[in-house]
Amino acid sequence: MSIKCVIELPQLPQRSERAHKGMFGRVLIIGGSRGMSGAVCLAGLGALRGGAGLVFLAVPHGIVPIVAAAELSYLTIPVPEDNHGRIGHGARKMLVDAVAKNDVVALGPGLGMSDDLIELVKFLYLSVEQPIVVDADGLNALASSSGGVDKRSGSFPCVLTPHPGEFARLLGTEIKTVQNNREQLTVDFAKNHNLVLVLKGHRTVISDGSRLAINTTGNSGMATGGSGDVLTGLIAALIGQGMQAFEAAQLGTHLHGLAGDLAAAEHSKSTMIASDLPKYLSRAWQQLQC
Secondary structure (H helix, E strand, C coil): CCCEECCCCCCCCCCCCCCCHHHCCEEEEECCCCCCHHHHHHHHHHHHHCCCCEEEEEEEHHHHHHHHHHCCCCEEEEECECCCCCECHHHHHHHHHHHHCCCEEEECCCCCCCHHHHHHHHHHHHHCCCCEEECCHHHHHHHHCCCCCCCCCCCCCEEECCCHHHHHHHHCCCHHHHHHCHHHHHHHHHHHHCCEEEECCCCCEEECCCEEEECCCCCHHHCCCCHHHHHHHHHHHHHHCCCCHHHHHHHHHHHHHHHHHHHHHHHCCCCCCCCHHHHHHHHHHHHHHC
16 A cells, blocks of 8 residues: 555644634534434534534524433534424525534534435535535435445545444444454545544544545444544544644544543543543543643
């Protein structure tokens, strides 16, 4: 495999003392559904602790009270929902308008699956002219859509953050095949689709098709529901602060894993939970600043 292996971490985004919230990115997270409000809330916390200036959560109107109460810093955008409490077909125009007002979009945490959502995710994936981070049911929707994952037009950055099962669905193969050839498959997929791929797991693999980075932070305590949602928001926040997609994915994955290591040292790997991670992102950030 002829590819540049990246070892050195990118620098943290800089913050001027004269800055204001508009200078650190407006992050829009689209997701959530009845019974899955926690996923979009965790993604929102990842974005806030990742330094985003403003974090908007576009969620079905039925779960807005839950989401808004989870973190007072969130700005919520209620959108129409279907009979199962998922984002409904009538939400498209509202989401397009919301996307246009933000700097980066994260799509998928807690979204759920339906025919309308498969169509909506594919539409947003191909039409959004802002950087976009796709995770969870956003990935499953792309895997289920006609034609699978197409190349996005123009030079708008895209980051996909699958775990091995989601990546196997995107490839139309088995998890065993993915796990036996993680690096090469990641590089090939990123190159062929003109995007950044973050294949999560032990020693997470990050590639843009020409560069490859292997993350060395993190532990088995992070193998718990919601951990990936935090990473989605964190990467989106770093992009919103001006980082390039590959560098944001590499740095975000390192910070995410380091927060997990700090949490495990205090709580143990067995007892840590996903909501611990945003709490330790501050300490992880401080370690890199030293």
